[in-house]
Amino acid sequence: MFPVIPFLAAIAAFVSACDDCYGPHLDAAHVRHVRRMQPDAQGATVSPRAPLDWGQLNFLHTTDTHGWLEGHIKEQNYGADWGDYTSFTRHMKHKAGNLGVDLLLIDTGDLHDGNGLSDASSPNGAISNPIFESVEYDLLTIGNHELYITEIAYETYQFSKVYGDRYVTSNVQIMNPATGELEYVGSKYRYFKTDHGLRIMAFGVLYDFTGNSNVSKVIKAKDLVKESWFLDAVNYPEPIDLFIVLGHNPIRTTASSSTFGIIYSTIRGLRPTVPIQTFGGHTHIRDFVVYDTISTGLESGRYCETLGWASMSGINSSTFRGNQKPRGVPNPSRKAVKVSNTTSNATAPTSSSNLFYSRRYLDWNRLTFEYHATGSQESTFDYHSGQRVTAEITQARKQLNLTALYGCAPETYCQSCKPFGADGNIFGLLQTALAATVVNESRADTPRLIIINTGSIRFDLVKGPFTFDDSFIVSPFDDAFQFIADVPYSLASQVLGILNAGPYQKRSVDTDFQLSTRDFDFNTPFIPSDACTSPNEKHAHSHAHSAPRPRSEPLTRNLRTRQSPALTPGYVTTDDFGTDGDDTPHSPVPFYRQPNDVQANASFPATGLPETVDLVFLDFIGARYVIPALNSVGGNYSVDDVNYYLDESFTTNSYLPEYARRFWQDGVPNCPVGARKDD
Numbered sequence: 001m002f003p004v005i006p007f008l009a010a011i012a013a014f015v016s017a018c019d020d021c022y023g024p025h026l027d028a029a030h031v032r033h034v035r036r037m038q039p040d041a042q043g044a045t046v047s048p049r050a051p052l053d054w055g056q057l058n059f060l061h062t063t064d065t066h067g068w069l070e071g072h073i074k075e076q077n078y079g080a081d082w083g084d085y086t087s088f089t090r091h092m093k094h095k096a097g098n099l100g101v102d103l104l105l106i107d108t109g110d111l112h113d114g115n116g117l118s119d120a121s122s123p124n125g126a127i128s129n130p131i132f133e134s135v136e137y138d139l140l141t142i143g144n145h146e147l148y149i150t151e152i153a154y155e156t157y158q159f160s161k162v163y164g165d166r167y168v169t170s171n172v173q174i175m176n177p178a179t180g181e182l183e184y185v186g187s188k189y190r191y192f193k194t195d196h197g198l199r200i201m202a203f204g205v206l207y208d209f210t211g212n213s214n215v216s217k218v219i220k221a222k223d224l225v226k227e228s229w230f231l232d233a234v235n236y237p238e239p240i241d242l243f244i245v246l247g248h249n250p251i252r253t254t255a256s257s258s259t260f261g262i263i264y265s266t267i268r269g270l271r272p273t274v275p276i277q278t279f280g281g282h283t284h285i286r287d288f289v290v291y292d293t294i295s296t297g298l299e300s301g302r303y304c305e306t307l308g309w310a311s312m313s314g315i316n317s318s319t320f321r322g323n324q325k326p327r328g329v330p331n332p333s334r335k336a337v338k339v340s341n342t343t344s345n346a347t348a349p350t351s352s353s354n355l356f357y358s359r360r361y362l363d364w365n366r367l368t369f370e371y372h373a374t375g376s377q378e379s380t381f382d383y384h385s386g387q388r389v390t391a392e393i394t395q396a397r398k399q400l401n402l403t404a405l406y407g408c409a410p411e412t413y414c415q416s417c418k419p420f421g422a423d424g425n426i427f428g429l430l431q432t433a434l435a436a437t438v439v440n441e442s443r444a445d446t447p448r449l450i451i452i453n454t455g456s457i458r459f460d461l462v463k464g465p466f467t468f469d470d471s472f473i474v475s476p477f478d479d480a481f482q483f484i485a486d487v488p489y490s491l492a493s494q495v496l497g498i499l500n501a502g503p504y505q506k507r508s509v510d511t512d513f514q515l516s517t518r519d520f521d522f523n524t525p526f527i528p529s530d531a532c533t534s535p536n537e538k539h540a541h542s543h544a545h546s547a548p549r550p551r552s553e554p555l556t557r558n559l560r561t562r563q564s565p566a567l568t569p570g571y572v573t574t575d576d577f578g579t580d581g582d583d584t585p586h587s588p589v590p591f592y593r594q595p596n597d598v599q600a601n602a603s604f605p606a607t608g609l610p611e612t613v614d615l616v617f618l619d620f621i622g623a624r625y626v627i628p629a630l631n632s633v634g635g636n637y638s639v640d641d642v643n644y645y646l647d648e649s650f651t652t653n654s655y656l657p658e659y660a661r662r663f664w665q666d667g668v669p670n671c672p673v674g675a676r677k678d679d
Contacts, residue, residue, distance in 0.1 A: 041071055043076060047584070048371050052309055052330070055325075060105050062108075062307060062308070063301070064109075064303065067112045069117055071364065077570050077586075081390055082135070082390075083388070084366050084386060087387075105138050106246055108280060111156075114459070115472055116468060117400070120400045120469075127400065129155070134388075138166060139202050139244065141167070148213065150215045157185055168203060174217075188233070191240075198319070201243050202244040205247040207248065221259035240274055250280055250299070264291055264295065275315060279298055280297060286299065287575050288310075290337060294353050305364050306571070309362060316354070333356055335353060406468070415454075415457060415459070426474075431600040433656055433659035439602070440614075449601055453597050458473070459474050465673070479618040480619045481646050484643075491630055495626060496599045499629055505621045567586055623642070
């Protein structure tokens with residue numbers, strides 16, 4: 001593991017040099033640190049429902065951590081940090097050894113863009129990656145967020161060297177700056193034996209991402225499976241007991257961006273009797289998929305909210321020297337057969353395969369980790385290595401000024417737990433904040449319409465201290481504000497409706513974080529939102545296999561509510577194995593669809609409507625979406641008519657801190673942390 005402190009020292013001068021460190025081009029009011037909340041993160045109150053099933057081969061899976069290595073400081077369900085996870089992995093490895101079975105640790109990418117710990121450094125990940133490295137992963141692969149920006153791509157290239165051949169990128173290459181030649185970021189594949197002798201062939205496959213910078217290349221899956229080295233690896237001369245396909249890639253092959261179906265069908269066509277186990281990511285959901293009687297896939301959520309567990313027994317191997325059914329613990333008992341909507345878990349159909357499976361989605365908190373760790377109590381859970389990582393995170397947060405306070409959020413604003421326009425919905429807050437802060441002083445009296453996409457918001461805004469860290473958590477992207485001056489109001493006023501009736505605006509040419517509901521077999525809309533976050537509550541994901549409901553009816557999603565006194569709010573998941581996958585049972589919360597875009601109106605006349613307005617929008621949606629919308633209703637505009645409305649340094653990561661600095665000073669510096677308004 002790279003030492004963290006040298007990285008911190010390198011940025012310390014930058015962090016302490018100027019007020020700009022507290023936020024982008026803002027003079028942060030009451031610049032001070034709120035109490036050190038990571039050591040005081042709230043503990044979970046509900047234990048897991050049962051011990052884990054241990055099999056011949058077991059897996060712990062993380063994905064889409066997006067820099068949340070500090071944990072969710074304001075939420076009980078997900079309060080563990082990366083140090084707690086480091087200790088937990090060591091306990092579980094030790095337990096696997098005692099049971100005579102194998103345990104593999106797997107991660108499927110997207111390590112930043114979502115939290116100040118990863119995003120407040122330059123480049124992103126310079127501080128968080130060395131902390132991440134404290135976990136001894138057996139297999140890792142790359143995410144799309146590692147490839148958008150050249151500097152970050154090269155940072156990831158160096159990060160991959162820490163893990164050697166365990167970092168597998170079968171279809172991602174990067175230009176070697178010394179030679180100018182493309183080479184694989186990690187290894188093309190990994191063939192290895194587990195501690196107890198299982199022979200595994202692993203591939204790492206990113207979905208067909210096209211938003212990467214020009215120093216990297218993503219090979220499409222349909223081309224990858226034709227390459228001679230790939231076919232040779234599938235037909236490896238040494239015996240293969242199991243294929244593992246890991247990737248930042250939806251495991252459900254009906255998802256439009258998933259390429260796992262191509263990889264699976266190619267391997268299955270060449271090796272019809274060898275089990276295949278996949279591990280996916282990118283869609284930010286909990287999911288488990290059955291491909292055939294000897295092939296399944298696991299996807300394990302996002303943001304250090306979920307730790308995925310899978311186990312299997314019955315792998316036929318002449319070299320395995322362990323226990324297929326370890327004693328003293330539950331064992332996998334499910335065949336790889338889908339459970340229908342009307343079939344209970346207890347009466348699931350069987351198959352002729354000798355393989356048995358289990359899967360579980362663990363809430364990311366110390367109570368969960370302590371419960372499942374070997375004989376752990378609070379006083380003995382922490383390894384010194386885990387305590388060291390926790391201390392490094394605390395120090396990094398301090399050095400990066402992540403607790404610098406902008407103001408006190410007066411309530412919790414959620415992305416999807418309230419209908420659009422309802423009190424407590426975050427997009428109503430954004431309309432107010434945009435009108436107040438996105439102001440070109442030279443045109444302040446000119447009426448303006450300000451349009452942003454709802455995908456620029458990545459997380460709920462929780463009542464209490466709104467800090468430098470929260471500015472990245474809620475809105476991490478740096479999209480600047482452009483405009484077209486003096487657009488007839490009769491044209492500009494139609495743009496929002498056109499955008500909301502059209503496709504979701506994609507970042508670059510990638511699918512980014514949004515997939516269509518039709519990509520899945522369930523009706524839960526796929527939006528990168530959480531639940532109505534209270535400090536004790538987050539989202540739950542329910543993949544209800546039923547017909548879509550009317551737009552006005554709330555959907556049951558991974559959100560939590562206090563509907564049942566017997567359950568705490570949290571994830572509620574349905575997958576191909578049924579409804580018993582969540583390690584800690586929770587009650588669900590309503591989910592409401594949100595529009596593609598929201599609009600703020602400012603400087604309008606007291607009566608009537610203006611003849612012309614400044615039409616303000618984000619730079620990444622202007623040329624591809626706004627201008628075509630304008631021209632579709634009679635306009636005649638091009639990119640030549642577009643200018644920056646504000647300095648490019650004022651972005652979607654800037655306006656909420658500015659709004660908090662100006663309007664959320666009540667209660668500073670002692671901001672009370674609150675819950676949802678309806679609690």
